[in-house]
Structures are given as C-alpha cells and as structure tokens.
Amino acid sequence: MLLARKALRAGLSYDAIPKFALELNFTEWSGYLIGRVHGNKKLLNELAMAIKDFAQDSNFSTFYENHEAFYRVQIRLFLKENPDVFNIPHFEEKFFGEKWKRWVFVLQPLEAYYSYSAWRNNTVYAFLGVCSFSNGTLYYCSASAHELAHSFVNPAVERHYWEFKKYEEMFSPVKNVMTSMGYSSWKTYLDETFVRAFEAYYILETQDNQSAERFIENQESLGLYLVGRVYNAYLTDYLRNRDKYLPSRALCQNSQDSWISGTERASGGTFHRNQQSERF
Numbered sequence: 339m340l341l342a343r344k345a346l347r348a349g350l351s352y353d354a355i356p357k358f359a360l361e362l363n364f365t366e367w368s369g370y371l372i373g374r375v376h377g378n379k380k381l382l383n384e385l386a387m388a389i390k391d392f393a394q395d396s397n398f399s400t401f402y403e404n405h406e407a408f409y410r411v412q413i414r415l416f417l418k419e420n421p422d423v424f425n426i427p428h429f430e431e432k433f434f435g436e437k438w439k440r441w442v443f444v445l446q447p448l449e450a451y452y453s454y455s456a457w458r459n460n461t462v463y464a465f466l467g468v469c470s471f472s473n474g475t476l477y478y479c480s481a482s483a484h485e486l487a488h489s490f491v492n493p494a495v496e497r498h499y500w501e502f503k504k505y506e507e508m509f510s511p512v513k514n515v516m517t518s519m520g521y522s523s524w525k526t527y528l529d530e531t532f533v534r535a536f537e538a539y540y541i542l543e544t545q546d547n548q549s550a551e552r553f554i555e556n557q558e559s560l561g562l563y564l565v566g567r568v569y570n571a572y573l574t575d576y577l578r579n580r581d582k583y584l585p586s587r588a589l590c591q592n593s594q595d596s597w598i599s600g601t602e603r604a605s606g607g608t609f610h611r612n613q614q615s616e617r618f
Contacts, residue, residue, distance in 0.1 A: 345385050348375040352520075353454035356446070356465040360456055362386055368458065412445050416466075416478050423481050427462070429543075430483070433536065434490040435580065438462045441486075445478055455485040462489045483540045484533055491532045495525065502528055512561040519560070527562075535568035 350358060354374045361367055367382050375381050393399070417423065427441045439460040449467035456463045464486060469479040495502070502524070509516070509524040521527050534557050542550035550569075557565045576583065 341385055341388050345375065345381060348378060348381060350375055350382075350385075352452065353456070353465075356444070356449075356454055356463075357456045358382070358385075360458070360463060362389065364458070409445075412447060412476065412478075415475065416443075416445055419477065420480055426481050426483050426486055429540065430486055430490060430536075433539070434487075435583070436490060438489065443481065447476055451479070453479045453482055453485055455482075455488050457489040457493075462486065484537050487533045487536045488529065491536070492529050495528050495532065499525060499528075508564075512563065515561045531562055531564045531568055534562055534565045535572060538565065538569045539572055 350371075354371060357368075357371055361371060367379060371382065372379055423443065424441065427438070431437045438457070441462050441464070443464045443466060446465055446467045449465070451469060452467045454465045456465070464481055466478045466481065468476050470477040506524045509527050512527075513522075516522065516527055521530055538550045538554050538557075541553050554566045554569060
C-alpha cells in the first residue's frame with residue numbers, strides 16, 4: 339500500500355495506471371511510463387514485483403477463474419449497448435491513413451467515469467470505465483473517438499515535434515489554465531489540439547455542422563484556442579489533398595500555416611475563433 343501511494347505521488351495516476359498494468363507483460367518500460375514517474379525505473383520495478391507477490395499470495399488466478407462468468411456477462415452487455423463499437427477504429431484509420439494490427443477494448447468494472455487509451459506493438463488498447471450503475475447493472479463508457487485518436491496523434495506529433503518547438507511561445511497565454519487541466523507542456527497541448535480538431539470533424543460527420551461548431555467554441559473557451567484553425571486545415575487542405583501527405587505528416591503539414599498567420603490572444607479567459615468552418 340505504501341509503495342502504491344509513493345507511485346501515485348510520483349505521477350503514476352489516471353491513464354498511467356492501466357498503461358502500467360499493460361506493460362507488466364513486456365520486458366521494458368515505455369518512455370512514456372518512465373517519464374510519468376520522472377525517470378524512476380526503480381520505482382516501477384519495485385511496484386511490479388510487489389504486484390507479482392500480491393497476485394501469488396492472494397491466489398489471484400483462482401479469483402479470476404471463479405469470476406469468468408461475470409466477465410462474460412459484462413462483455414455481452416457492453417456489446418449490446420455498443421453494437422457499433424468497431425466503427426470508430428475504422429473511421430479513424432480512414433481519416434489518419436494508417437492502420438493498427440489490433441484494437442483491444444478492456445472493460446474496467448472498478449474504474450468510474452474515466453476511460454483511457456494506450457498503444458504498443460501495433461495494437462491499440464481502449465480502457466473503458468463505468469459511466470453509470472442501475473439496478474445492479476454496470477454501464478460502461480462508450481468507446482471514445484477522442485481517446486482512440488491519441489494513438490494516431492501522439493506518435494505523429496512526437497516524430498515531428500521539432501517543427502513545432504520554435505512556436506512554443508504560443509502556449510504562454512494559456513499555460514496556467516492548461517496546467518490546471520493537466521496539460522502542462524506545449525507538446526501535450528499540441529496533442530490535445532490535434533485530437534480535439536479531429537473530434538470536431540468526427541462530430542461533423544456523425545452529427546452536423548452546427549454541433550461541430552458548438553464543440554469547437556467550447557474547446558476554445560477552455561483555452562484550446564487553436565482547435566478551430568487545425569479543424570479548418572483538416573477540411574480545406576488535408577482531406578482534399580490527402581494523397582500528397584505521408585500518414586504521419588498529415589497532422590503536421592499546413593496546420594502550422596493555418597494558425598501562425600494570426601494567433602488569437604486571450605481576453606478575460608475566453609478565446610474566440612477568427613474563421614467559420616464549412617462542410618465540403
């Protein structure tokens with residue numbers, strides 16, 4: 339228990355917890371997980387050994403086997419509530435121009451409200467928490483276009499971060515408010531911007547233009563003031579000229595030109611767009 343608390347204080351929280359559980363199956367920790375605990379690989383190793391000992395001492399494998407019927411029921415209920423669960427991966431692979439080998443959806447009956455994603459070895463994992471509970475039945479959160487999009491966006495931004503690094507001052511006007519939301523770096527801010535711009539496009543395609551515009555306005559009011567510009571770049575350039583882009587550059591090319599020409603500034607904590615998007 340003390341070791342777990344130490345890991346939480348070090349940064350092993352939220353999405354890092356299921357990612358840590360996932361990486362127990364691998365021989366090396368990912369750079370992301372090491373970064374979450376500020377390079378303390380010793381802490382990760384100690385926690386992994388403690389979990390191994392706990393699993394053995396508690397005879398966890400027997401516990402799991404004794405509850406397999408419960409797990410099967412959870413899977414059936416989830417598929418009944420979400421019959422189109424695999425439509426989102428197909429939509430995202432088409433948009434980003436890349437394919438993952440596998441998509442694995444992991445139900446988390448002990449995680450309330452939060453859902454996360456992770457990717458490793460050409461596989462995307464969606465960790466879905468419980469969003470509601472009624473009459474003894476758990477209702478899991480739907481697969482999120484937002485969370486799954488991180489599996490495409492984050493690696494692309496990481497590979498081409500040098501192209502954005504010189505514009506880091508654009509993060510200054512919103513740094514304090516973004517840090518309070520858990521987005522404390524320019525890199526993380528870029529990840530969220532590209533993902534939420536894609537999310538606006540997903541809303542456009544699955545709902546309507548008005549809903550997409552409302553979503554963008556809401557995101558920009560939170561401080562993500564570049565979402566509208568990237569969204570416009572998706573509509574007016576990327577989707578119309580996708581063949582000229584390599585998959586990993588689709589998120590990076592021309593999005594810069596779309597926002598650098600006139601960076602919006604903060605005014606009373608509210609951010610406004612300069613352009614209106616049109617569906618094509």
